[in-house]
Amino acid sequence: MRTSALLGCAVAVLAGCGSMPVTGGVKPVDAAQPGDSQVQVYAVAPREGAPPSEIVDGFLESMTSDDPAFATTRKYLSETARETWRPSGGTTVLAQAPHRSGPLLQDEANRGARNTETTYTLTGDKVAVVDEQSSYRPLAPTAYSQALHLVLEKTADGKQEWRIDVVPDGLVLGQSDFRRLYRSVNKYYFAAGRTNGQSTLVADPVYVRNRTDPVTRMDTVTQTVRTLLAGPTDWLRPVVDTRFPAGTALREDVVALPQDDQNVLRVPLNGKADKASGSACRLMAAQVLYTLQDLTSARVERVELMGQKRRLCALDADDAEEFSAGGGSEGPDSQYFINDKGQVERIPSITEGSVTPEPVAGPLGAGVVPMGSVGVSRDEERAAAVSAGGRSLYVSSLESEGELAEPLVTSTAGKAADRLSPPSWDGRGDLWVADRDPAGPRLLRLAGGAGEPLEVRVPDLNGSRIEHLRMSADGVRIALLLLKDGRTTLQIGRIERGGTPEAPEISVEDLRQAAPRLADVTAISWSGRSRLVVVGKEEGGVQQVRYVEADGSTSSSGALPGVNQVESVAAADDELLPLMAETAGDGIVKLSPGDNWQTVLKEGTSLVYPG
Template sequence: MRLTALLGCSVIVLTGCGSMPVTGDVKAVDASQPGDSQVQVYAVEPREGAAPSEIVDGFLESMTSDDPDFRTTRKYLSQAAAKTWQPSEGTTVLAQAPNRSGPLLHDEERRDSETSYTLTGEKVAAVDAQSSYQPLAPTDYSQVLHLVREKVADGKTEWRIDIVPDGLVLGQSDFKRLYRSVNKYYFATGRTDGRPALVADPVYVRTGTDPLTRMSTATQTVRTLLEGPTNWLRPVVDSRFPTGTALRKGVVALAPDDQNVLKVPLNDKADKAGRAACRMMAAQVLFTLRDLTSARVEQVELEGGKGRLCALDADEAAKFSADSGSDGPDSQYFIDAKGTVQKIPGATGGNGTPEAVHGPLGTGAAAMGAVGVARDEQRAAAVSADGQHLYVASLVASGELAAPAVTSAGKKAADRLTSPSWDGQGDLWVADRDKARPRLLRLAEGEGEPQEVRVPGLDGGRIEELRLSADGVRIALLVTEDGHTTLKIGRVERRGTDEAPEISVEDLRQAAPQLTDVSAISWSGRSRLVVVGKEAGGIQQVRYVQADGSTTSSGASGVLPGVNQVRAVAAADDELLPLMAETEGDGIVKLSPGDNWQTVLEEGTSLVYPG
């Protein structure tokens, strides 16, 4: 086996390949092959006398390797470029591995001493220096690499790249193989209920060992947590770690012990934190790491420059969850053929017998067309069947249906109110699609005068559907513009005072840009959504989308098993609860983890979980 591996290495060196697998079958590595998270790759130095095209190819392939500090990768660069090239300055993600074309230089007097090649492709995403992912509508990518002949260590003259952009450029398959999505957690600011609640901030970190820092995935994640929130989320969250807090020098691997206790050594900046702040710091680490390590982290101990600072276990950390729902499993709610709000008890996992809700929404006093239930399941908001009126009512007490909280002046049902949504602070949100006056509205704690919410980045688009995250700082919008409905995610900023609040949705960013038409959305857990949509010219699909807009995680496509003609989806904050869908042909169906779609009810509309 060792001889075979050596022979494989010799073949790769002779062909000028920049990297090779060290596990699995022996074969040359093509950067355009589909990603395989089980393949390890390391870089191979440029061969003596390599042609310029081999140098470019070897450099590109070497970027897909696990080369420590990219030391071998830098050998494809000139001495000056090797010192200044910054691979940590972000990653460009292309649909396929970059294409090489060239040489570009046709001056016969210079072609023996310098030349250039152009890298081209279709850019689909970018990851910045903060490890924050931004999906992009496919755009043309073009970058020039310039090469010169330079003397190397043995005095011979070889081709080397002397002009190279900072950062990495990877095909999508290699990116999936090399990186994974993780959530780091910070505390929401501006909450009206005064309760500390953690918000997921998704980033992409290197799977396994990072070439630059030599840190494990868990250690990389803690490091990014300590560096602070990403720029997009920063205005609405903060960290309890004192400024300058970092991992103690030399820490490259973090793992829980046999008691599932994780000790995190920090520098002396952490000593400034008081006990209450320290416990909140520990909660940030616990939430961030609990899905990463092979052994479940049950307790986090923080150590500062002077020793142990504090400890927090998983049960104590639960109070910092953004979900302020009911104590039991979330129930499912829908509207029956008579316009009455019905409930499927949560303890039944979607298999229970529907029953009319308590209160006026369950009596049929008025026919409803859409419903949204508060996360504590004490109240609900329902939109009338004609889309004109929004009613708010108790789910635990009987009484008469109150006057509408919001009324739309839209001429047609499609130009009136959307389905309502409740955030984790108990505020109620709805959009009015009236062509003469489209608005996004918020009712503080579901009561009082509706407040219009500014959405500066809407640019003439109209909100067709909305869903608030449990933490209350992110909103998912279906926006129609130029004949297409796409998914956008905005940041909810809260300013002003309790008496005169100023609420706006800022920095709208497109999520899943490859889906040109999206018809239904629902938050699923802390940092992802379930989305129903179509690619250009494609068929309908149901898939997961991360809160940063990416549609892949740990190499998975995120596409769920097919189900026919989905009109709406409903997912819970608890990802162990079944995903529900409303279809045209099969009624209401559910998808439990590890199972197939099953019919729950033959009739029903506006299916929702609380939220």
């Protein structure tokens, strides 16, 4: 079992331990316990004559430190392994710190000098991997096992010391150490294939090192800009573009990007950036502004991109708002729901206490046909509603009166639960719905919320059925609740578009499980650009409401205050607006930032924000 690191380990009996905290009281510290991201950990070199078990423990501890260039960490390795080990070769995240198994300490002492090599095995439950692009991917807990081979190696002073000579590239960290050392950031690229001239930014989540990266010596801001310039992650790459010319990078030796006293951030770029036109440079600056918006303690008010000999362009934060995904509405705090008569009603705004909803204009508010679910376009000009039995999908104006048009989609399934899902609008103004008919399940998209529905291919379903869907505001990602073998899981897919305007082809590619630890997910909603609110429960656990990032990662702050019997949730593109939920016992409730759940309406179903 790996040993704990003691604060005084550099001078005490455990001097060979790998790391020690430099803040806090004197107490045992297990590198696997939850840590404060502000606690800095130093690596400690192996002590003279340390046995193999201590070398392995010290190496594992040292990996959890802020060791510059991992120079001290490499001292646990053989001369050859010291030169070839690549700590930047990805990160394996285990549920707990890796467990070390191998010869016992007394066995090591009794083997004598004749034994010149030995092997230890690291085991644990692997819950995520982070690749060399810093892209995080969660996993259902799977067994992890990795051998470390050690040899007796002659040192410069002629002594024999145990060192690790076979070691995998990358880092192996417990979850708590990973959360202490790394943080999630969103870098931004433009949605590909937009035909209306609009440039919409799409979040691409990655993980960067808190404070200073041991390998590059860059601070967090500089690391993030570096990953932005390196281009989108492989998963998102097919559906986004970058405006930076190929090969654009930070100038050599740039390790910090501070703001000046006017909150202006200047980014020095290599000569490749000089090729960009003025209009392209403005888009490049927008990518930087959005990427840094949540990273700095003070808001970046202006970004200036610097070429080799001159300033290339500048962009103010207020001018970058035009690139926000999905556009907004004049009443962004409005919610919509279905009342007990099947009519669509609007909650004009969320204020303290109870509210008085009002019917929407047009046939959906009049209740000509009782509705069971609703989805409102992001400009709030139209709504799509599915009839109470789930059979028919209607689209109607929210701004004018008129007759209810004929349904655009009709399901022929015999049971209501097998018919149409609640609809969802993306930021392009397209409408999406799933027909759950067992005889012919299909995902449909209606361009502009009108016309003939196009069937969307989903090649990775593998026998699952789409129960529920929510489109992202940027229009390039879809969140799906998939039912298989009585279990509903959350998967995120990438929307790929091809064909011609006359014969478009659309597919959902590369589905990724976003909440693998939840045994059953019952409700979802996008919250902001790259986060979802998820309702579900772990195996044998109770229902929970929590935030999940689009890459499937979670944080200790992801859990939300408890609320009972949640049946659906609704979140806005603006994360400062209240989170809404429909419950079986308390009706429609809201959760404002920093507050507790409060009842808004005693009755109502299918509550949604626009989208």
